[in-house]
Amino acid sequence: MKTEQDIYGIRAILEAITKEKTIDKIWLLKGQKGTLFKSLEKKIHELGISHSYVPKERLDRFSNQNHQGAVARIAPVQFQLLEDLIEQNEGENVTYLLLDGITDSRNLGAILRTAAATSVAGIILPQTGSAPVNADTVKTSAGGIFSVPIVKVNHLKDAIYFLQANNIATVAISEKASDTVFEHSFNRSNALIMGSEDKGIQSGIMKLVTARVKLPMSAQMPSLNVSVACGIVLFEMLRQRRYS
Known part of the structure; x- marks a missing residue:
């Protein structure tokens, strides 16, 4: 049985509508104004989405997150099969992200936001030991x-074997590597592997x-938040492919 999921924020809800996600209902803040809010109201009326205007106290009961005056209830995100994803991108020069031990939903959301901005073809997560895909994830991903x-x-190991069998390089981002991301060539299909901040990659x-690369860091600050580090690597990959 599918469970419903709440998402917060006007931009996230507008994006869900654009992507034709099934929305059960939207709760809007009474008296809310602003151009973006009016755009959301217009979409709601055009599509006949069930909605209610409620006081701030009602919206606050959904979550202590910044809801920006709008909360929507949608169906859960649909996950794909790895085999189907690889087949869909066969013959293309693409990038995948494989996340090992990323347990914070907001970190996952921030990574998804950057992944969308850099045309990542898919994100691969383990069934266990990974952040839940919840309302915080949706909100942070914008x-x-x-x-x-x-x-x-x-098992992530099985995913790596499958990726490599399909001629996709698996590149670990690790502080223990010798080469930096700026010395590595990303001009073929890659699966970038990011680990947790405390334990790293298993x-x-x-x-x-296939390869290990690192971000050059100063001694004063030897590590970065995983979503920030991921963003740097993804934009370096994008720079190499489009602007060099």
């Missing part, structure tokens, strides 16, 4: 979650990857 396919796999996965 709608990016509806543009990037998500795959969940039982040693068993590190043994399987």
